[in-house]
Amino acid sequence: xxxRRYISTEISVDKTVNKLANQYGLGAxxxxxxxxxxAEDNRSITADPEEILLTVIPGFRNxxxxxxxxxxxxxxxxxxxxSNDDKLYFPESFYKYQSYIPENKRFFDNENAKRRxxxxxxxxxxxxxxxxININxxxxxxxxxxxxxxxxxxxxxxxxEKIFKIGIEEMTRAVQRFITAKKDTxxxxxxxxxxxxxxxxxDYLDANFTEPEKTDDGTVLW
Numbered sequence: 001x002x003x004r005r006y007i008s009t010e011i012s013v014d015k016t017v018n019k020l021a022n023q024y025g026l027g028a029x030x031x032x033x034x035x036x037x038x039a040e041d042n043r044s045i046t047a048d049p050e051e052i053l054l055t056v057i058p059g060f061r062n063x064x065x066x067x068x069x070x071x072x073x074x075x076x077x078x079x080x081x082x083s084n085d086d087k088l089y090f091p092e093s094f095y096k097y098q099s100y101i102p103e104n105k106r107f108f109d110n111e112n113a114k115r116r117x118x119x120x121x122x123x124x125x126x127x128x129x130x131x132x133i134n135i136n137x138x139x140x141x142x143x144x145x146x147x148x149x150x151x152x153x154x155x156x157x158x159x160x161e162k163i164f165k166i167g168i169e170e171m172t173r174a175v176q177r178f179i180t181a182k183k184d185t186x187x188x189x190x191x192x193x194x195x196x197x198x199x200x201x202x203d204y205l206d207a208n209f210t211e212p213e214k215t216d217d218g219t220v221l222w
Contacts, residue, residue, distance in 0.1 A: 005037040006097040016078055020071075028071045031057060032080060036090070038199070042107035043094040044087045047072070051156050055199040086158065135164040142168065142197070145175045147187055151194025159198055166205065174204035181212070 011017055011033065021029045034056050039045045046052060049068040057063060072088065075081040082089040092108055095101060139160045143152060163171055178201070182190055191200050202208060 005039065007033060007036060008097055016080055019078055020074060020080060024071050024074055027060075027063070028074070031068070031071055032075060038202075039090055039094065041098075041101045041105040043090040043092070043098075044107070045090075046158055046162075047083060047086050047088045048156065048158055051158060051198075054154060054156075054194075055159075058195065058199075135160050138164050138168045138171075139197075142171050142175060143193060145172065145179075146193045146196060147179060148190040149193050151192035154192075154194035155197045163197060163201075170206055171201065173206065174201045174209075177204040177209055 017029055017032065020032065031052075035045055035052070038056055046055075049072060050065045052072065053060075053063065053065055053068050072081065076083045076088070079091070082091065089107075095106060135157075139155070142163070143149060175196075178196065181204075
């Protein structure tokens, strides 16, 4: 199963993408294209280079956090990404190909400007209490459900917050779906908990998961 994100053949002749390739090599373009499936519906992705390394290209042992930092900086400078606080955003053209995303889940730059602007003669609302306790509690609950409890320290606070925003109910369903799908797999062959909670869970979320087919005798075809 794969997260539903579409990439057009136009990317092969895109001048900006080719500029990235000429400056930093094909590996940089591969990183960029692999970041697309990790983008949220609001076209955002974490700006933390270490998190990008661990979730987007975890198998690239010869790539460092410093390498990712340089490449992402170049993406921002040439306009492939937009930097905003602790998030990176793909351009609004993202929705040209991800046209299935509902309007109420899309995010446009002019909306961001509205959020940042505080009307005159109004008092800014007091900040809400930090949800860090709830975030950690929810993560601990989910961690206990996952069968291979290794790599816990590699799940960053930013990623825990991302999971928290999805909601413990949906995340619980995602873990249970994974366990059901892998019921015949030995524990030692399952992904580390860090791998699942950094990226593996995505395929098992409500929007991405497809119930497996069954044969006439009721056998599940995973």
